[in-house]
Amino acid sequence: MIDIDDWFQSAIDDYELKNIPFENFGKKKKKIGRGGFGDIYSTTCKSIPSISAIPEVIALKGVSVGEEDSGMSIKRFLNELKLHSMAKNDRIIKFFGVSRDEDNDQYYLIIEFADGGDLRGYLTRNKNNIQWEEKLNLAIQITEGIAYIHNELNTAHRDLHTKNILIHKGSAKISDFGLSKCLDSTITTRSKIFGVIPFIEPQVFHDRRYKPDKKSDIYSLGVLFWEISSCCTPFRDVNHTTLGNEIFMGLREKPVPETPLEYVQIYSGCWETEPTQRFELNYIIDRLKTTSLTPVFEDPIIPESETPSDLYLKIDNNFASLSIITDLDISTNIRVQHVSSSINSKNYLKTTVKPIKISLPLRTIGELWLLNFFEKFYLFNLMILLLSSWFFNI
Template sequence: MSHNSLSENNRQKKIKIELQNDTIQPSAQNNEKYLSLNFVPNNEQPVCDINRSELLRFSFLLKGAFGEVYKVEWKGQLVAAKVVSRMKRQELKDFKRELEALRKSKNCEEHIIQFFGLSEGFKTGEYILIMQYADSGTLKDYLTENKSILKLDDKISLCKDIIKGLKFLHENNIIHRDLHSKNVLIHQKRALPADFGLSKSLLESKGSSEVRGITVYLDPRLLDGKCPPEESIDIYSFGVLMWEIYSCRPPFGGRNGHDLIFGLREGLRENRQVGMPLDYVNLYEECWIPDP
């Protein structure tokens, strides 16, 4: 095993140890009276191909990097529908196969946003990905709306949820590649990574080697082209999320320009916030240390 692999394993081990001491107490509250939000597919069945006519009452939620997201009713369940238009059919099949394999993994639904199936879109070359609907939206919005009431234990619980999700993905040989606070969703007060693998599929469909993502969350080695996609790039992004979760505000005020890119490549990082526990700071700063 290489020195780099040992370094990364030790880093993940430390994250696991540091975060496992706090207790998660997720809420079981269901705010939608008429539809279930707890629908989980039969993991023994392959991901289904969903007829578009089964998707009812599209309600716009947000526009993301890979397409628009809607709240939809499907077979009496509330689900999220992401419309994407840049995936070739073969990449779509590969993406689907990857998600089918994930669903067969033990306790998949506890760690990541679930993928239920896909449908043909409304236009030629367009597809609709049907996924679990998260009752509290994105982590970014959740932090903004709840910053006055979130306690340290709540924030640590969110961090634990995310690292468990990453650990699950990495154990299944999947690198997220695009982890940020809009790609982590909150359901029943638990944080679940979403859109894993989608960045890879879309880049491959375009035949591109470009780096995609929100700059402040990306491992700076990616900006320099010095780092192939590997698990450590997700760990760097997780460190940024730890900072954001504690401060309840976007890193660097949401800036994303060329000056910031230059600064990040030269070692610029967010400063410790007033009141941050030293152990918490040490942990997220360790996530930012590049492998030697």
């Protein structure tokens, strides 16, 4: 059990942290959010000779030890202190020290103030003008940050989502290590689910004893990448009381129109249900850096006047009935002609050609070649069929 009277000083000594007097901060403090165990404020900070890099405006991230779950809050607070004291990377939000407001029994981490807010808010505000080049850069920066946490700190973040990614001067920075776990340590079995449901891997909803690890972060990256592509909250129209079970059963968000197909392939490879099938971080970074912005995903467009029965060729006198295949798994943008033909009672041919735009994922060049071959073969036989029908009805 943590002794509330001495845990703070012990943390300062153990992690060699800077203890900044609370009087150094401005009296006006603006609440800008809430972390896993306390409110977050922005405020000014006086110059501190021993911390030359501390900026004029900082963020105070607090924990209240008076809350009912103070023991858990302090443990998470200490965990974040430890990891922040170790992390030295531009993709991680900067950490300057700790402070205590004795009047209100509040403890704070002093961290970098992110002028762009969290990623979710940033995407929402810029939904109509953010370009794909910037989206890819954000995805790369976040992945590089996770790679640093995994490789240099040997730690899994375990709570990765768009509100834990902060934007400062146009760059993405990872924050909130409260649920992070060093993989050299023993992970305590827990019965509660912590985190934001859309970003949690399926295994957690099936087995409460499941231990999230680095592959859990890869799954969360996939959902995070999707949110970057859409600028929308994932599963916003799904009831969250049943969402966990639906994710376990295979529910995933659908690609957003105009998303580069390579990007869709990347995040789909991240959120695979089976952890061993998820992409590796180095592979993800390499793919993101070389991703082409074309071709893009587009929704299939079928005229509203059409019914499923319109999607095949039919000759009225039952001479023949042929189907047009529309569900080939080919990853490119193609145009398939919808042919509707009939021979009426006056024995003349009437043909209409209607375009249907179909967007599907290209796996191999061979599949596209086969499609073109069978399309030409189909049209050739159709011509023979129609000419024969016309000839025998003269």
